[in-house]
Amino acid sequence: MLQIDLWKRVLIWSLCALGLIMALPNGFYPRVEAHNDATASLEAGFSGNGLEEQAAMWPNWMPSALVNLGLDLRGGAHLLAEVQVEDVYETRIKALWPEVRNLLRAERATVGTIRLQPSDVSELRVKISNRDAIQEAATLVRGLAQPVVSLTGAGTTDLVVTTEGDEIVVTLSDAEKLATDERTVQQALEIIRRRIDEVGTREPTIQRQGADRILIQVPGIGSASELKDIIGTTAQLTFNPVVGRAGSADAAAGAGNEVVPSLDEEGVYYILESAHVVSGEELVDAQPSFDQNGRPAVSFRFNPSGARKFGDYTAENIGSPFAIVLDSEVISAPVIQSHIPGGSGIITGNFSVEESTNLAVLLRAGALPAGLNFLEERTIGPELGQDSIEAGRIACIVAFAGVLVFMFLSYGTFGLFANIALIINVGLIFGLLSMVGATLTLPGIAGIVLTIGMAVDANVLVFERIREEVKAGRGPARAIDLGYEKALSAIVDANITTFITAVILFAMGSGPVRGFAITLGLGILTSVFTAIYVTRLIVVMWFERRRPKTLEV
Amino acid sequence: MRLRLVPQETKIDFFGKTKLSLGFSGLMVVLSVVFFFVQGLNFGIDFRGGTTIRTESAQTVEVGAYRTAIEPLNLGDVSITEVFDPNFDDDQNVTMIRIQAQDGQEAVTADVIRNVEVALQGVAPDITFVSVESVGPKVSGELIQTAVIAVLLAIGAVLVYIWLRFEWQFAVGAVAALVHDVVLTIGVFSIVQIRFDLAIIAALLTIVGYSLNDTVVVFDRVRENLRKFKKLELKEVLNLSINETLARTMMTSVTTLLALIALFVLGGDVIRGFVFAMIWGVVVGTYSSVFVASTVLLKLGVKRDWSKPDATVGNQFSNIDA
Numbered sequence: 001m002l003q004i005d006l007w008k009r010v011l012i013w014s015l016c017a018l019g020l021i022m023a024l025p026n027g028f029y030p031r032v033e034a035h036n037d038a039t040a041s042l043e044a045g046f047s048g049n050g051l052e053e054q055a056a057m058w059p060n061w062m063p064s065a066l067v068n069l070g071l072d073l074r075g076g077a078h079l080l081a082e083v084q085v086e087d088v089y090e091t092r093i094k095a096l097w098p099e100v101r102n103l104l105r106a107e108r109a110t111v112g113t114i115r116l117q118p119s120d121v122s123e124l125r126v127k128i129s130n131r132d133a134i135q136e137a138a139t140l141v142r143g144l145a146q147p148v149v150s151l152t153g154a155g156t157t158d159l160v161v162t163t164e165g166d167e168i169v170v171t172l173s174d175a176e177k178l179a180t181d182e183r184t185v186q187q188a189l190e191i192i193r194r195r196i197d198e199v200g201t202r203e204p205t206i207q208r209q210g211a212d213r214i215l216i217q218v219p220g221i222g223s224a225s226e227l228k229d230i231i232g233t234t235a236q237l238t239f240n241p242v243v244g245r246a247g248s249a250d251a252a253a254g255a256g257n258e259v260v261p262s263l264d265e266e267g268v269y270y271i272l273e274s275a276h277v278v279s280g281e282e283l284v285d286a287q288p289s290f291d292q293n294g295r296p297a298v299s300f301r302f303n304p305s306g307a308r309k310f311g312d313y314t315a316e317n318i319g320s321p322f323a324i325v326l327d328s329e330v331i332s333a334p335v336i337q338s339h340i341p342g343g344s345g346i347i348t349g350n351f352s353v354e355e356s357t358n359l360a361v362l363l364r365a366g367a368l369p370a371g372l373n374f375l376e377e378r379t380i381g382p383e384l385g386q387d388s389i390e391a392g393r394i395a396c397i398v399a400f401a402g403v404l405v406f407m408f409l410s411y412g413t414f415g416l417f418a419n420i421a422l423i424i425n426v427g428l429i430f431g432l433l434s435m436v437g438a439t440l441t442l443p444g445i446a447g448i449v450l451t452i453g454m455a456v457d458a459n460v461l462v463f464e465r466i467r468e469e470v471k472a473g474r475g476p477a478r479a480i481d482l483g484y485e486k487a488l489s490a491i492v493d494a495n496i497t498t499f500i501t502a503v504i505l506f507a508m509g510s511g512p513v514r515g516f517a518i519t520l521g522l523g524i525l526t527s528v529f530t531a532i533y534v535t536r537l538i539v540v541m542w543f544e545r546r547r548p549k550t551l552e553v
Numbered sequence: 554m555r556l557r558l559v560p561q562e563t564k565i566d567f568f569g570k571t572k573l574s575l576g577f578s579g580l581m582v583v584l585s586v587v588f589f590f591v592q593g594l595n596f597g598i599d600f601r602g603g604t605t606i607r608t609e610s611a612q613t614v615e616v617g618a619y620r621t622a623i624e625p626l627n628l629g630d631v632s633i634t635e636v637f638d639p640n641f642d643d644d645q646n647v648t649m650i651r652i653q654a655q656d657g658q659e660a661v662t663a664d665v666i667r668n669v670e671v672a673l674q675g676v677a678p679d680i681t682f683v684s685v686e687s688v689g690p691k692v693s694g695e696l697i698q699t700a701v702i703a704v705l706l707a708i709g710a711v712l713v714y715i716w717l718r719f720e721w722q723f724a725v726g727a728v729a730a731l732v733h734d735v736v737l738t739i740g741v742f743s744i745v746q747i748r749f750d751l752a753i754i755a756a757l758l759t760i761v762g763y764s765l766n767d768t769v770v771v772f773d774r775v776r777e778n779l780r781k782f783k784k785l786e787l788k789e790v791l792n793l794s795i796n797e798t799l800a801r802t803m804m805t806s807v808t809t810l811l812a813l814i815a816l817f818v819l820g821g822d823v824i825r826g827f828v829f830a831m832i833w834g835v836v837v838g839t840y841s842s843v844f845v846a847s848t849v850l851l852k853l854g855v856k857r858d859w860s861k862p863d864a865t866v867g868n869q870f871s872n873i874d875a
Contacts, residue, residue, distance in 0.1 A: 224685065224687075374689070375691055375692045376692050377686070377687050378686040379685040379686070381681070383609075383681075384823075388821055392816075392821070394819045402815060403808050403812060406811060410557070410558075442823060442824055443752050443827060445820075445824075446816060449812050449815070449816045449820075453808045453809035453812030454766070456805070457766070457801075460808075464801045467800075471561070494766040494767075497711055497765040497769055498763070498766050501758045501762035504703055505707075509755065513751055513752060513754065513755045516752075517755070520759065
């Protein structure tokens, strides 16, 4: 009958207490947030600046996990970028040419002369003069293929070599493309993460989405274009020998050279050797600094192999200019004054302090392997988020009060019990949200408000059943018991179906919608728990103490 | 004295005028579909690409002046609406500007946004841009697709669940009610031209969940009563079940509406459309669980006697009393 084992009672109350304690930090959001930040800085080895006092604002033994606020509540920027993975195919295929050339040259006796044919960027076309030897040539080229290094591509090689008349066509195999895509996206993800971490914003979200997309959310940043400036530039730094200067982009460059515009001098072009001396990949450090005239500059240092190349080149070419090229633009083209042996140097240009800082960050983080295409960008100002939180809070309180009063008016004492359960319920939702580190969004707040309205449903089902049982002439204890027993199947079925939709929303949705699905789903779990266990326990405890002869539901 | 929304005992005949209720629902569904095809939905940028800019200024907004400022930029379809909300301060003048996706551009261009911002600063120097959102046409196309799949998946999953827990007739009834609710909600969005964006899909799915919740509670009682009153006609069983659960139906609807209305009035204009969809859904969902789901169940009939699988009395044809 109306008995609940002691261990169950203890378990139920402890679960509630645990949830409420976990939810507690959210009641003191700014204070706990300051505490968390200060503790993190202290752990990182910083001290002073009032960090200790800030850390002491919230006791260390208390849980300090907070509900993350989504971008729509905190303000910040959101970007969805598509990594242009095809860029990498092109580089890979282009890099094959010297190898193929050397290989076939050695066999000139059988294949004849070889020539690179103009082709699509995704393939390499080589024409040989001895048509009959095309198969032998293809077999030779096939020998260049390497096994694909990936889980799914095991047993396949990276190149597909076919013949068309007197031409050999080399393309990347599908397995290799997949493996390359994977590496490219991973690498891009890592570099974006490093760049954003360099700037040091709080809790950025950098996630892979689907095959070739990256979602970037940075709270607290001024705008999406600011964020793009941090991650968007590819920052390919190279040092190239200068052949000459030109007045237009159409100037004849000559074999093995290219025409590159100047970054800040309009109409000035440089003719550079395409093969660089050193590239940014060999940088180990870059810092914003100032040149001897006090203008902002970036100082850098190479790794040993880069330092050697740089040193040798400067020793051999004293008096001639060389170009510092960033993303296909010449930043500056100084004349080499002396041998630079240490592998460190300084880049000067018309920088502002901010630009030199950004450039240093970009150089340190390394270059993106491929370009990014921005498919979606959102900027939410912090004021709008603050307004939304404020409005949401008021709406929550009013909804809460309305439901509490309404339940009490409808069910009296039992309504009061349901209300206690409802308060615990909302506490539990916040506790769970903090515990799983979920993100609260504006629709998420709507989900909580909706839960406040719907959470009483399970209790209403039970109370209505108890009313019916009382009407049917059952005694109080029996009525309560039967009420819970009979209402259970309806409660379970009704909530499982709603839960199914919440799961689908979570799986299919993104961003704010997903935030809504989380609060809705957690709300269903907690409301079923509070209705079946908490309210029931309260009712049983009340019944044991009062032993009412008749039941007023 | 207790507050009671519904008298202790009700004996309302919900199936006296099935022709009327089904006809009414059918008419509403047809109207919604017609509106959807004739007038379409006011899709937000999530679904059709483009840019929305939310501006705030202390000066009173002159939509015409804004429009004149933006017009020379040749951005195609630009809509400017002033936003009103009781939460706003007196000197808080808010507008939403929507710019269509620019032709031939997959990615969003920062230049367009910058140009608009500069142009607007010419009209109202103190203007701030509290939110700027752009969605490229590629993503918006996928978002539509995912949204449609999500709704269909939800309906499908529910169909299966109810089929497993009840009988197939119940599942068909519940799904008929769901489709009815979803179609009517899309219809009302088409009629009043409220912006239809991703959040509304979330609302649609919530409506699916809520409507089901209601339907399942009624069906649960129907199942119980079918076992309890083996001889009673299906129509009577349905009526009895709905009457018995009526108090609960009303209570839950009222508490949910209470919470939602609080959110509608006080929750700010950003989610007002979303909350409107849910309020509408609760009302329609409550109606449909009685008048659509149960009526469909009545028309389909149910297998009554579980112990004798092949009984002639109680097969699905014997209950049709139209």
